[in-house]
Amino acid sequence: MPYPRYYDAEIEAMPALEIRRLQLQRLQRQLDYVYACSPFYRRKFDAAGVKPGDVRHLEDLTAFPFTNKDELRASQATAPPLGEHCAAQPKDIIRIHSSSGTTGRPSYVGITRADRDGWIQSVARVHWSQGVRPDSVVAMGFGMSFFVGGLPLHDAIEEIGATFIPVGTGASDRLLSAIQDTRANMLLCTPSYATYLAEYARERLSLAPDSLGITRIQSGAEPGAGVPAIRQRIEADWGCTLTEGIGNADLIPVYAAECDEKSGMHFLAPDMLLLELIDPDSGEPIEFTEGAKGELVATHLQRECVPLVRFRTRDHVVVWTDGCPCGRSGVRLRCVGRTDDMLILRGVNVFPSAIKDVVMSLRPRVTGEIQIVLEQPGPRVEPPLRIRVEHNNSTSGLETLTAEVESTLREKLIFSAAVELVAPGALPRYEMKAQLIHRAYEG
Template sequence: MSRPYWNETLETLPAGQLRKLESAALQKQMAYVYATSPYYRKKFDSVGLKPADIQCQEDLAKLPFTEKTELAQTQREGELIGPNQCASMEDIIRIVGTGGTSGQPMRLAWTQNDVRGYNEMGARALWAMGCRPSDFVVNCFNYSIYAGGVTDHMAFETLGATVLPYGVGNSRRLLDMKADMKVEKALYSTPSYAIRLASVAEEMGINLRDLNVKKGFFSGEAGMQVPGYRERIENLWGMEAHDLYGMAELGVQSAECEHNTGLHFSGAGEVIAELINPDTEEVIPMEHGQIGELVFTNINREASPLVRMRTHDYVEVYTDPCPCGRTGFRFHTRGRTDDMVVIKGVNIFPMAIQKTLLAMQPRLTGEFQMVLDKAPPIDYLPILKVEVASGQPAAALPQLTEDVALQLYKQLGFSANIEFVKAGEIASEHKTKRVIRNY
């Protein structure tokens, strides 16, 4: 199909018209959450506001934020969904969970309308990144509760693509099956799983390029935003690799178009985005070149809507015109504010470590994990487990240790105890956890 957009009306709507549409939906949503959620009613009342006081996006700044930890705690205490449940169980048709890479997976509820909204935003993002009804997609996300399995599966089907629901686990069987299926294929997984599959394929004597996987749709990790990571995947597989940003709690998704000018926000008419300074919590104008943390508000969600949900995703925003014609803002992920580690006063983002290690290919794979044994302040040298590329002789490791330590200090200003592990030990079938906190 040659059409350039999944939903041309909303994806190319002028800012003024979109603002009018979203303001009306926002007003209705605020009245809904106030009437049906004691949790949000309490948040409104705590600052002396009523739903009628929220008329447009700028008014959202008057309300408190929602933190995932608040909602997750109530689930640990026994609630099925949490205090933001607004729809009755009669109307809820699906319960899924988050990935749980930064803690306990959180359960999410969906009505028929909520699923429609998720599929709509997902289809817009997938279409932007080049997915088409003719594609045969092997979905390697977890189908056991996790939203990336069945829920993203439905977004692919909404677009019209053919989906094979493989899930996670048994990488050897997956590679054998791909070899048997001679049709052109697309892979949907985390970026690190594409690297993991490459290691397994090497052990099995399989040439990845013989598997006829021409497209890669990657989500769940920020790896594709790290210079060099995309190129590594594309060179290994002989595919075009595309980046998809998603936040299961809100259903919002964003993706790159063919011009690779950043991730196009795909939530117009469904989710309102704000940008804040994560330290002062003040709103930053959504203008070209601004840097801050994304905050999202559902404006059509029924089952478990979220108001001013902090993502802790630290991004740079672009608002200059994109050649593709989409009119919404774009962004580039710089890291997660809650993944940032302060080591002896130096702020370190995992993405920056990965960028430094990727620059040391072919001696390293770029995969790593940082291990923290004591709670902050971190005034000690953390352990940095680093994957060594296949074929590196043991005799070369002492010099490689010195080189890694030097580059980390030169590029990022911090030191660590380097521990090498063999290729394939860190990259995971699930989301790869970059910071391990043993405290």
């Protein structure tokens, strides 16, 4: 018997109108719960003069205030560890995760039993759309501890019935030997780590990565897998299919992922999360239409412990609404960058991942590794933008290569760069999220 096409056919292929009906029903119930149980939201709603009963259509939610990450941090400082936005009783909380905390102090996210079950559902749909089946053997190359890309992924893979190999980061030798010994055919890791691990296998162990039997890599946690040149390189290195997923520690660990069409990530949790698109500067709503761009805003439709309403994800996405041959009905999206990483050069918004994509198009004369050097805090940068680019051991033609990288960047991304070529291997490699920006002013 072949496996079914979807993990949850009812939700994944549900017609748009029915989804909206389900969302409205759940939104109304959720707002009642939040207002009753979360002191943080009761105060926010009262201050904005809105009440849960005001919501008669999904669009009515736009009258409600946004929630941003700084507010959540302040809320946790006032009422540690989970904050005044926590709506659950301590006895009902079964786990506390930390959000990865790349900037500032870590923030914490709690879940109840029901929250965990919702996470498992969403993440299982995500893995299924990326090819995980009960007979898959999945090696884990994301960090296992604390991070929401650890245990929740494990829970969902075991729920599907696939075999999970919990290795984590920081142990490339063990990860590679575990892949060989267990005959793992899938690998979960960031795009940067997939690239690093392929180099590591080749250079340190004289192993061809495409001989290891990995047929699929599932990526996430940083924009990259959706960038064409990065995807092509990883797929060629490993001889595999690379798909990506996206999630958020404060929302659901992974709520959207690509299918084999690789044409954007299907939003797979419309029964748990309501998504909005907004203009990141004005906050005005943007309609979900083919090719629309904006910042993603999300509201939990069912969450007990730390429910969020109109949370600004700081993820800048492009969305697609036309049909996908796989039959999944929700919108598809791709993250083009995060507010935190965005640079503004004379009014032009530039994301580091886009710079990396352009540089990678010049392979094999460059390795594809880059480092952006900021002399002063962003996001506004006075051009030219300093970028270190690894050349690929060419002994001649380095001056023309410098000029070519600069002109390609100017042409494709409309900003001027000052490129400095560095030797192959000179730039740092990363197991988790790649740090493409070096802040020279921090010493």
